[in-house]
Amino acid sequence: MLPLAALVLAAAFLVLHLRAGRVEPRRWRVGVHLLGALWAAVAGLGLAVENWTGVPDDRLVPLLLLPWLGAVLLGLLLVGYGSRVLRPAERSRVALVSLVVGLAVLAATAAGIPLYLSGSGLPAVVAVVVLLLPGYAGLALLAYGLYCLTYLRRCPRESPAAVVVLGSGLVDGTVPRLLAHRLDAGAAAWREERGRGHDPLLVPTGGQGEDEPMSEGLAMTAYLVAHGVPPECVATEDRATTTDENLLLSREILRARGVADRHLRVVTSNFHVGRAALLSRRLGIDADVTGAPTAWDFLPGAFLREYVAALTLRPRTNLTGLTVWAASTAALAFAVMAP
Numbered sequence: 001m002l003p004l005a006a007l008v009l010a011a012a013f014l015v016l017h018l019r020a021g022r023v024e025p026r027r028w029r030v031g032v033h034l035l036g037a038l039w040a041a042v043a044g045l046g047l048a049v050e051n052w053t054g055v056p057d058d059r060l061v062p063l064l065l066l067p068w069l070g071a072v073l074l075g076l077l078l079v080g081y082g083s084r085v086l087r088p089a090e091r092s093r094v095a096l097v098s099l100v101v102g103l104a105v106l107a108a109t110a111a112g113i114p115l116y117l118s119g120s121g122l123p124a125v126v127a128v129v130v131l132l133l134p135g136y137a138g139l140a141l142l143a144y145g146l147y148c149l150t151y152l153r154r155c156p157r158e159s160p161a162a163v164v165v166l167g168s169g170l171v172d173g174t175v176p177r178l179l180a181h182r183l184d185a186g187a188a189a190w191r192e193e194r195g196r197g198h199d200p201l202l203v204p205t206g207g208q209g210e211d212e213p214m215s216e217g218l219a220m221t222a223y224l225v226a227h228g229v230p231p232e233c234v235a236t237e238d239r240a241t242t243t244d245e246n247l248l249l250s251r252e253i254l255r256a257r258g259v260a261d262r263h264l265r266v267v268t269s270n271f272h273v274g275r276a277a278l279l280s281r282r283l284g285i286d287a288d289v290t291g292a293p294t295a296w297d298f299l300p301g302a303f304l305r306e307y308v309a310a311l312t313l314r315p316r317t318n319l320t321g322l323t324v325w326a327a328s329t330a331a332l333a334f335a336v337m338a339p
Helices: 002-023 029-053 060-086 093-117 122-132 135-152 177-195 216-226 243-256 270-282 299-311 315-337
Strands: 162-166 201-205 264-269 287-292
Touching: 002 029, 029 060, 029 135, 060 093, 060 122, 060 135, 060 299, 093 122, 122 135, 122 315, 135 270, 135 299, 135 315, 162 177, 162 243, 177 201, 177 216, 177 264, 177 287, 201 216, 201 243, 243 264, 243 270, 264 270, 270 287, 270 299
Parallel strands: 162 201, 162 264, 264 287
Antiparallel strands: none
């Protein structure tokens, strides 16, 4: 009965995932529901294989598998980001902490497996605790990744009021490749809408950093005009210093110009799409967020930073989840220890 119950639970989570994605796709819970479906399916299939093959029952292994994989992925991302301490030009305290934490997570997950397989009693109890300690962060990472992948697959609505391109910093006063990809994608979306008979504004948004000779918005506007966008079709926002300000100040410009308060098309880098969508919903801005390509070597570290930043958007929710996770870990450890 346990495998069947797990598969029924997986189907229920899948229904919740589809419903949540249809009602409001800019929610982390879209990924949480999909992760729940995947976790229940993996556990159900694992239990079914145990029953069919006659392997001695070990009900915890299928349950531990997904948290362990999530923790391993998190550890690899942390180590990858922290490895920049090996390059003198990129050394920082954040990178060093990332490297240490990543190595600790990988060591804990690697040590937990032989401890658990060694038998029951204290070693198995220690193994459960060690395997599940980074499990919450690992599962949250998987859920966030699934949410981002689900959101990236959506087709944006037609006829936005404007195409807003988020800034990402200048290099020596010029538009770097990362920002150029965003601007190219924004210009392509704007031309696509023009081809459909619509006439949205194109809004490059970004303020001036301490190490920048001009605002990002002005540099982005110059880039767009140089690549064939008529100046009268561009509305420059040049004060924003955060993604929140990018969105809010762009909306102010559109309202001041009397643009109808329709949905927006927001263009950013693909690794930033998930958090930008979460923020747009949080700010009450009706927007479809789409992504521009990013170099593969830059993507893992950038996605890790976005994940950590996204965690801070819901501190109470994550604190509650961590508390529940710790209590569940204690209950499982007690179950392993009990005769």
